[in-house]
Amino acid sequence: MEGKEGEALVFKGRGKYRSEEKKDKISAYLYISPFFIIFAIIGLYPALFSLYLAFQKWNGLGEMTYVGLQNFTIVLQDPIFWKSVYNTIVMGLMGTAPQIIIGIILAFLLNQAFLKLKNTFRAMIFMPYITSMVAVALVFGVFFSNNETSLANYILNLFGMDSVAWKTDEWGVKIAISFMVFWRWIGYNTIIYLAGLQSIPKELYEAAKIDGANIMQQFRYITIPLLKPFILLTVFFSTVGALQLFTEPTVFLGGSAFSRTEAMTVVMYLYRDAFNLQSFGTGSATAIILLVIIIIFSALNTFLTSGIGKRRRGYKS
Structure with a gap:
């Protein structure tokens, strides 16, 4: 019985450690997320939209028409x-x-x-x-x-x-x-x-x-x-x-x-x-x-x- 109780405590300790480690990772990603959000808005999205526009005919106001190459x-x-x-x-x-x-x-x-x-x-x-x-x-x-x-x-x-x-x-x-x-x-x-x-x-x-x-x-x-x-x-x-x-x-x-x-x-x-x-x-x-x-x-x-x-x-x- 004592062996099983010890294993349970060890498992509980590992689970707590993994939970803290996961929280630290989430916290780290939250700290750096503003850069990636801003980059996605003013950097990545315009680049991808420009790539899409390269295959379209568009004057900026009307509907887009696909024209290929x-x-x-x-x-x-x-x-x-x-x-x-x-x-x-x-x-x-x-x-x-x-x-x-x-x-x-x-x-x-x-x-x-x-x-x-x-x-x-x-x-x-x-x-x-x-x-x-x-x-x-x-x-x-x-x-x-x-x-x-x-x-x-x-x-x-x-x-x-x-x-x-x-x-x-x-x-x-x-x-x-x-x-x-x-x-x-x-x-x-x-x-x-x-x-x-x-x-x-x-x-x-x-x-x-x-x-x-x-x-x-x-x-x-x-x-x-x-x-x-x-x-x-x-x-x-x-x-x-x-x-x-x-x-x-x-x-x-x-x-x-x-x-x-x-x-x-x-x-x-x-x-x-x-x-x-x-x-x-x-x-x-x-x-x-x-x-x-x-x-x-x-x-x-x-x-x-x-x-x-x-x-x-x-x-x-």
């Missing part, structure tokens, strides 16, 4: 869409590739012990990232004005080059917008690289100095290989951001942004179809195509940058 066919056969893809890739490369390279160099310089007023320089470099886009549009609208007296044209004239109509010329528009992208995001990448540099043990640099390595050799054989995770991160974010370019060309060109093709990006094409032409089906189809493009380019860039530092054998004095 017709929306994708219309988009892929539109020369303006391919022009927007070309513009997006060109301005993406011109705006993001330099900021990655120069960002590493600036972070390396800001991390040097001999540099004075480090915090001031860091704040100055990061300032463009938090600057209002309205202010950015005003400043760059004046800097890249079509007038002969604009600052950009004045600099070109100093070097004996002709003035450029920055807001109407095919390549002038692309260069101006790419410069805006570079100026706005260079500080963001620099701060990420600076955080990565500060995680590298100083003993490595001291040992390299003892072995006779100069600053360039330290940068090549220590800094770049150990910054690889941060470089991969910024390349991924820069690729996604470049392919979603929308704000800079819109604020730079103003009201004519959606009626011209010199700087129309894929997201601008999507926005034009959905909200200007009330063709939500082709707009959603464009969004799906853009997702595929982002996946392809992100995978390609990650593959190309994943080899950084693999061939590092050492340095020669």
Whole structure:
């Protein structure tokens, strides 16, 4: 009898423990549930609804009509869409590739012990990232004005080059917008690289100095290989951001942004179809195509940058 009573107490204790464990799990899920609820409302549902709209013909008010792959066919056969893809890739490369390279160099310089007023320089470099886009549009609208007296044209004239109509010329528009992208995001990448540099043990640099390595050799054989995770991160974010370019060309060109093709990006094409032409089906189809493009380019860039530092054998004095 005593054995049975002991087993009953043990079973009761286990049942109580499991009940408490279950309550803890439920409590944990309740604590994190607000995030998933908000994500489902403003993230997951619009994405799934957009996927559904890609196969429908809808103007936003009337009834939807199933059209299968017709929306994708219309988009892929539109020369303006391919022009927007070309513009997006060109301005993406011109705006993001330099900021990655120069960002590493600036972070390396800001991390040097001999540099004075480090915090001031860091704040100055990061300032463009938090600057209002309205202010950015005003400043760059004046800097890249079509007038002969604009600052950009004045600099070109100093070097004996002709003035450029920055807001109407095919390549002038692309260069101006790419410069805006570079100026706005260079500080963001620099701060990420600076955080990565500060995680590298100083003993490595001291040992390299003892072995006779100069600053360039330290940068090549220590800094770049150990910054690889941060470089991969910024390349991924820069690729996604470049392919979603929308704000800079819109604020730079103003009201004519959606009626011209010199700087129309894929997201601008999507926005034009959905909200200007009330063709939500082709707009959603464009969004799906853009997702595929982002996946392809992100995978390609990650593959190309994943080899950084693999061939590092050492340095020669």
